[in-house]
Amino acid sequence: MSATLEATAPAAAQALDFDAIIIGAGMSGLYQLLRLRELGLRVRVFEAGTGVGGTWYWNRYPGARFDSESYSYGYSFSKELLEEWSWSEHFAPQPETQRYLNFVADKFDLRRDIQFKARVASAYWQEEGRHWAVALEDGSRHTARFLITAIGVLSAPTLPRFEGIDTFQGQSFHTARWPHEAVEFRGKRVAVIGTGATGVQTIQEVAKTAGHLTVFQRTPNWCAPLHNRPISEAEQQEIKAGYPEIFRRCQETFSCFMHTPDPRATFEVSKEEREAFYETLYASPGFGIWVGNFRDMLTDRAANKEISDFVAGKIRQRVKDPKVAEMLIPKNHGFGTRRVPLETRYYEVYNQPNVTLVDSKATPIERITPTGIKTSEAEYAFDIIIYATGFDAITGAFDRIDIRGRDGTPLKERWAHGPETFMGMMVEGFPNMLMLMGPHTALGNIPRSIEYNVDWVTRLLRHLQEKGLTLAEARPEAVRAWTDHVKLVGAGLLSSEVDSWMTGINSNVEGKQTRIIARYSGSAPEYRAWCDAVADKGYPDLRLA
Numbered sequence: 001m002s003a004t005l006e007a008t009a010p011a012a013a014q015a016l017d018f019d020a021i022i023i024g025a026g027m028s029g030l031y032q033l034l035r036l037r038e039l040g041l042r043v044r045v046f047e048a049g050t051g052v053g054g055t056w057y058w059n060r061y062p063g064a065r066f067d068s069e070s071y072s073y074g075y076s077f078s079k080e081l082l083e084e085w086s087w088s089e090h091f092a093p094q095p096e097t098q099r100y101l102n103f104v105a106d107k108f109d110l111r112r113d114i115q116f117k118a119r120v121a122s123a124y125w126q127e128e129g130r131h132w133a134v135a136l137e138d139g140s141r142h143t144a145r146f147l148i149t150a151i152g153v154l155s156a157p158t159l160p161r162f163e164g165i166d167t168f169q170g171q172s173f174h175t176a177r178w179p180h181e182a183v184e185f186r187g188k189r190v191a192v193i194g195t196g197a198t199g200v201q202t203i204q205e206v207a208k209t210a211g212h213l214t215v216f217q218r219t220p221n222w223c224a225p226l227h228n229r230p231i232s233e234a235e236q237q238e239i240k241a242g243y244p245e246i247f248r249r250c251q252e253t254f255s256c257f258m259h260t261p262d263p264r265a266t267f268e269v270s271k272e273e274r275e276a277f278y279e280t281l282y283a284s285p286g287f288g289i290w291v292g293n294f295r296d297m298l299t300d301r302a303a304n305k306e307i308s309d310f311v312a313g314k315i316r317q318r319v320k321d322p323k324v325a326e327m328l329i330p331k332n333h334g335f336g337t338r339r340v341p342l343e344t345r346y347y348e349v350y351n352q353p354n355v356t357l358v359d360s361k362a363t364p365i366e367r368i369t370p371t372g373i374k375t376s377e378a379e380y381a382f383d384i385i386i387y388a389t390g391f392d393a394i395t396g397a398f399d400r401i402d403i404r405g406r407d408g409t410p411l412k413e414r415w416a417h418g419p420e421t422f423m424g425m426m427v428e429g430f431p432n433m434l435m436l437m438g439p440h441t442a443l444g445n446i447p448r449s450i451e452y453n454v455d456w457v458t459r460l461l462r463h464l465q466e467k468g469l470t471l472a473e474a475r476p477e478a479v480r481a482w483t484d485h486v487k488l489v490g491a492g493l494l495s496s497e498v499d500s501w502m503t504g505i506n507s508n509v510e511g512k513q514t515r516i517i518a519r520y521s522g523s524a525p526e527y528r529a530w531c532d533a534v535a536d537k538g539y540p541d542l543r544l545a
Contacts, residue, residue, distance in 0.1 A: 026054015172280030255444025
């Protein structure tokens with residue numbers, strides 16, 4: 001018997017409903033379902049919504065779209081799928097992405113194994129029988145050998161803790177729970193609370209038709225131009241012919257985007273060269289100015305100040321009122337140390353006579369009233385209130401399910417002082433639970449990370465299947481080693497010093513005011529090398545039985 005394969009008492013004979021249960025029918029859940037089918041496993045996907053798509057099902061607010069290039073975002077696993085689907089824009093809007101994921105679900109006949117309107121309430125590990133017992137909110141119960149979470153990084157929306165939210169008599173929505181029917185803004189008095197990535201996209205669209213739009217901003221964010229445009233027929237052919245190179249490029253870059261850090265340090269070049277480089281990045285589409293900048297932009301304070309000053313100058317050029325421009329320039333963090341929203345004429349919105357910007361840090365919102373919003377300074381009347389107040393990120397979706405491992409230990413309790421994982425995919429004391437895009441995994445261009453993680457999980461389950469094994473559990477020493485590594489690669493990053501969803505901070509959620517390391521900050525190639533080594537060596541970091 002090898003050191004990694006341990007004999008244990010045989011599991012109690014019990015007919016399980018499924019071999020694997022997957023929670024969520026977004027991009028990761030759909031692909032994992034397809035891969036597990038190839039293993040011949042009996043799989044059920046439980047999805048809370050009425051359709052597939054995950055992020056792109058729930059986030060249907062005005063202006064929602066990719067900020068990764070469309071052709072780098074879609075699935076890469078099927079040459080036929082790549083040839084059949086054509087993206088209409090370089091950065092596709094939400095309705096198109098939802099159509100794409102429905103197209104994928106239909107092409108591979110995935111819906112027959114998905115149960116919609118099925119929100120998972122709890123999942124308890126059963127030591128006797130070695131399986132997971134899963135209960136839905138409707139009271140139904142199901143069992144499976146393996147539990148796979150495909151619940152997303154940004155999928156647990158949060159409302160601010162204002163008094164009176166339920167008393168408002170007009171229309172109100174969180175951007176991530178937008179109604180399926182159209183919302184009319186023409187002639188309406190509209191409030192948007194929040195200026196993160198979602199808020200920026202929403203504000204740009206609402207300002208086009210609203211009678212008057214009032215934006216309540218607590219913390220300004222550094223934004224950069226998206227530079228989106230339609231894809232011409234000639235470009236379409238180039239893209240399809242170039243898919244192998246596109247995905248090869250994504251495999252090689254630091255965070256799986258088309259862009260990767262410039263090998264030069266900021267002060268290795270002259271001031272004139274720096275300015276020219278910044279101008280080129282600012283005029284280029286996508287995340288290049290964030291993830292394709294000088295290599296020391298996110299670690300050296302002086303380097304970060306250079307790019308921050310450059311972008312601040314652009315904001316001052318684009319916003320006519322100097323006082324409003326200064327309100328829109330962040331003072332508590334440098335450029336790129338929080339997620340950078342990409343925008344299309346966002347700053348010009350504040351030049352419009354129908355738009356007002358309110359500093360809700362200087363004049364805090366005290367409560368929501370039946371007719372609008374009351375701040376410490378004034379009362380505002382609104383017909384519509386939009387909460388662009390973000391998510392309880394990374395761990396939030398796990399917290400909303402009662403997940404209990406060995407000895408009935410709640411996952412939320414295990415992670416009370418910050419997540420501890422093995423490669424972001426497994427948790428000590430939670431056997432046979434595999435996380436797709438859990439904490440401490442490589443983020444960046446999410447679908448590229450999704451495909452890798454799904455393939456790694458599939459390889460593990462194939463290994464168990466071939467060896468006749470029924471249990472896989474991360475060893476404590478492996479969890480400690482990985483968690484220490486995650487902390488190590490996050491050290492020295494300016495972003496690790498900043499309050500944001502990437503460091504686990506959310507003032508709208510009780511207990512989420514302490515900064516933690518919630519994501520893997522190393523490169524995607526390094527992450528994959530670590531994970532590949534574990535599999536190649538026969539999973540010595542796991543207890544297999």
